[in-house]
Each structure stands twice: as C-alpha cells, then as structure tokens.
Amino acid sequence: MAILINGSTRVICQGITGAFGAQHTRGCLHYGTRLVGGVTPGKGGSKDANGLPIFDTVRQAVRATGASATMIFVPPAFAGDAIVEAAEAGLTLICAITEGIPVQDMVRVRAVLDQRNASGDKVVLVGPNCPGVITPGRKTGGGTGPADVYTSDGCKIGIMPGYIHTHVSESRLKKSVGIVSRSGTLTYEAVWQTSALGLGQSTCVGIGGDPVRGVNHIDVMALFEADDETDGIMMIGEIGGSDEIEAARYIKEKINKPVAAFIGGRTAPPGRRMGHAGAIIGGADDTADAKITALKAAGVEVAISPAEMGAAMIRAMGL
C-alpha cells in the first residue's frame, strides 16, 4: 500500500504560478501524479501552462477538485500562513517545500496543527525545507509530457527526480525499502544506491532540514512498520537536535523490520550551521557520533560512509 500517498492521491500546488512552483508542477505531472489544480491568490479563474485550474484560496481549490494533498512553493515570508490555510481547508497531507521559513513562524504553525490534531483532525505536515514525498509507480513511459507520463500509478509530490526510484515489481530483488531523511540530495543518493543494488522503494519521505518541522523520523517509521509493502527501512539523519537519538530508542522498542541508517556531519565543527537551519551542533546529543552510537545500540545497521548506504540496507535485510 505504500504510505501517505499513492497513485490515486489528488494533489494541488500552492504557489503554482511562481517559477519554482510551475517547474515542479510540470515535473510531478510528467511523473504521473494526479495534480488537479493550484492556488495563487489573485489569479483565480485562470489556468496554468498545463491547463490546470488556478484558484484564489485553498478552500475553493479543495471544494472544486476534491484534493487531499498539497505541495507548497510559497515564498518563506508567507509559507507559514499557506500551511495553516491548507490545514484549515481540510487537506490531510501538506508538503512544504519552501526553504527559509522563520523558525518563530514554524513554532506557531506547529502549535496550530498540534491543536487541530489533538481535537481529532489528521493533518500530516512534511517539511518545510524538504524535497517532498514520493511513492514510485510502475514505469509506463518516458516522462516527457502529460501524454507520456513516467508512471501510471506512482505519485510524486515535490522536487525529487522521479526516474531514480524503482517500483518493487521492477526491482531485481523484489523487495522494497521505505526511506526517511532530513536531506534532499542525500536521499537521492540513497535511492540511487538501493535501486542500483536491486531494491525498490515503497515510499520516500524527506522530512526537511529545519529545526521545527512537521513529521519526524519516528512518525514516518511507525507508518513504514505498519505498511505491508515496506520490507526494510532506511533512515538518514544529520547533526543537530536529538531526533535521531529518540528514533534509536523507538526502533529498539517498536520497529521489527530491518533498519539501516546514515548520519551526516561527523566532520562538521560545533556551533556552525551546515546549510540546513537545523544542522548545527549545540549539545552532546547533537553530534553524529552520539547518534551513530545510539543507533548501533538499537541494532541498526549504520553506514559510516555515505557511499555504503545501499550496502548497509542490503546487510540489514540479510539479502
């Protein structure tokens, strides 16, 4: 079943008329995602270059298209508001791709979402500052246009290159892994390595590099554990924060599937922000070595070299 999204998920794009939003709307359409419209305030009633309807508000878009998921490319100053607008309109999966949202905006956004979820809603925020979510489909075409989509049953919500992913049915080993990561290009690297070694991917989730974000490693791993199409889990973390330490504890107690991991930033100096706003060593739990030690103690197959992520997954699965 994969997790979060599948070939029938209906998706809109907030910020569809911006350069980045337009480019990736096209990319998702060509992959085979059921993109059904977009939102840009003030441009409601028009259509984008692909003929998708544009709406002024998310509420209108949801009412007209029946979408359940959104990808957000709104500029940082307005992205926090866009996330809350999506949640208020009833969307249940929000992928915030935008990089550079002020931390204090995200503190307030999280509080709003947490409150909604506490009162019974089920809103999942992925990101911000992330590549998005993809559930690979079976390859059906070249991915060159709407009439030649790459897959007919896959769903890509975000900016990742679709073609590096492999549907389990087309993998050599007929096994699939779920990937959860704080990094974009490092996730592509992991996808590439697992595909090359004969594995498919059930779903890949980029949770983003910001200190305050939506889902974390644990939330996604719980979904993978319950998903009958996921045979193994790969977790990619980095320096900063203690999420990976908590994930290690969680894996030990709750995860029965094989887990492989990589933690980036072993050579990063303390106190310096390594690109991602959240990738900064503050306390002892923040270091890569502390996280690696905790994961190893939880029985996780840890790749010390980023070139060995796929190999570690194969070892963990006993293949």
Added chain:
Amino acid sequence: MKIHEYQARELLASFGIPVPAGQMIDSVGQAGPAYDQAVAGMAKPLAVVKAQVHAGGRGKAGFVKLVNSRQQAIDAATFMLAHRMTSPQTPPEGLEVKKLLIAQAADIADRAPSGKQEFYLAITLDRKSRRNVLIASREGGVEIETIAHERPEAIIKQPLDPVQGLLPFQAREVAFALGLVGKQVNQAADIMLKLARCYIEKDCTIAEINPLVITPPDAHNPDGRVLALDAKFNFDDNGTFRHKDIQAMHDPTEENPAEIKAKEFNLSYVALDGNIGCLVNGAGLAMATMDIIKLQGGEPANFLDVGGGATEEAVTEAFSIILSDPRCQGVLVNIFGGIMKCDIIAQGIVNAAKGYKNPDGTTGFKVPLVVRLEGTNVDAGRKILEESKRIVPTLQAAKDLGDAARKVCAAVK
C-alpha cells in the same frame, strides 16, 4: 547572525531592560570621555573596558579590564586597539579589535552564605518540544552548558506558550524559584517578560542575559536593583529579512570574507581547516562529502552547497571562493543531478574550470579537480568530462562517491 555586546545592550535598553551606563568607542581618544561618562555620579569610579569581537574567552586573553581611573581606561583602550585578541575561540592568528565597550562596573550584592548575586537568564528554542523556553539559574556568570551538564537540577525551565508567549505568572514563578525576594521579584519578572517579547519580535535564536545581577541596597532601592550586565543575542538568518534594525547591526568585518561573498551568490559556505575543497549540491550531501573525504584520510577545506541549480555561473563563483583559501590543494565536485541534466552540469564545470582566473593572472584550473556526477544523462556527462582532459589537464572523472573521495585524497597527497 550575531551582534556585538554593545549592540545587545542597546537592544535590551530599547525594550526597557535596565543596563549599566556605557558606550562603544572605536578610538583611543574617546576612551577618557567615555570613562568619565560611565562613572559619573558613582561612589566608586570603577568601569570596565571590553573588546567587541564575536569570540569568547576575552577575559582570559586580557581583553576585559576593570579600571578605576581615566588613565587606566586610556591604557586599556590603547592596548586592546593595538593588539590582536587570541583565545581558544579565535583563529590562531587572532582577531583584530576595532571597537570597545566602556561601561560602568556595577556593584553586585553579596549572596549568603557566600558568592555574589549573579544569575543566568535566557530564552531559546527547545527543539524537542518545538517551543521556546525560558532558562534560568542561580549560577550566573559562568558557562550555562557546564551547569546543565554537571548539575541539571540547578536549571529552571519555563516553556513559552507558542501564541501568548511568556505570561506574568510564569515569570514570577521563575523569580521566586531563583530565590529573589521583595521588590527584586517584580523587577526580575519584568525583565523576563521584556526579554521574551524581544526574543519573539526580533526572530532571535537565543536572547541571553549573563549575568543578571542584583546591586547592593541603597536609599532608593531597599532590595537593590536588578540589572543586565552582559547579553548575547543570535538571530535566525531566515527571519532577518523582516528586521531592518537588526540587519543594520550586522558587522561584516567579523565574518570570513569568503563566507560573505558566498552569501551574495546564494551559496552556502563554511570555511574549515583542511586542504580539499568541496563543491556539492544539497546541504546533506555536502556534509556527507566532507565525511567521506575524512574517512579516506583527507581533510575538507570547506562546506559548500551550490543549491539545486548548479549552473555554470554558480560553479564559477564557487570555484573562486573555494580557491581563495590558500590551503586548498585540490577540489572535489560532487553533484547529484536531479532536475538538472548531467551533460549540462559537466559542460558548466568544464567551462568554469577552463575559464578560471588564477590570482597570478593566468587562466585555467591548476589544482587537482575530481568530478563525480550522477543522475539524468550521466553517461553523456562523463563523456564530456573524459574528453575535457586536453582543456583541463588536472580533471579526473569519478564513477561513484567512494571513488571520488579516494581519487581526490590521492591527488593532494
């Protein structure tokens, strides 16, 4: 983004938080008048002269001096403005000191049975709870990390409501927990509320007062006065766009010139100590590239994320930033071409290397250059790299991440 102590004092004062009198000077000639002003009306003419640099360890390095005469203030200022400050937190060659703070040295009340009435107060983000939190301790004036590690029970934490911020009753709870009495309680609570407002309004990542002190009782203040003696702020780089006043406090002379230049071109760059330059797309992959260089026995010279695009212009700029570091003896380019096609990236890299202008006026890349490409059209990309040997003789193509790290480490040895 960091600011200087004198700017932090101004920011605190603008939110109504009491700080001792003082001012910033940038020449020895201003030291005398600044001293006179700082001690005006004080029983004891004691002042403190402090170097304004973005590095700790100032006291031990001799760049924080207590002075009790005009001449001593001038002598201290003369020394600090003429010498570079070296501490464990500075580069080995030290930092040039361009600005000083001369401030009144506030008298601090004694604490029974021993010590002084010095406290720690800060607001920062607690990543675990994803909320802002007020942190306080009776043990001010020292490194809070040390206390947190050795005696966590000595630290008081009060979470801020994400919408309402710090509430008055919460501030009073903390004041009482710090052992404050009488009129001290409301003074301290008032400071906490103002600090919390400042932290949120100005998009801080930390707003710290260390130490917060109580002065001895006097005729007007039977319980003493609560004052902020020193403060430290750091701001969220994602939030400064909406604060013109904070942007104006930015002191570019305190930053690595290469890091400033990188920012202009939207490249994320951090200078490190090694000799292998890195050019990578994506922050996570850039960190992982540093890691694999180290695993192969090399030392990365920098962290550099060119972003998703990796255009010829971005790569050209990145090359010039990386090679401006005299320690750099080789460069590893690691690009996972997702949206961008590898053949286009390869051509961009070759063009950038071919057209690279060396400081001696010559053109063309001279140090070893190892390029690892993966992604769309990778075969066409590698072919371009292979065929560029005539144009860029130092260029080698790598087949994967491990191969790239081995090749670049071997090339610089």
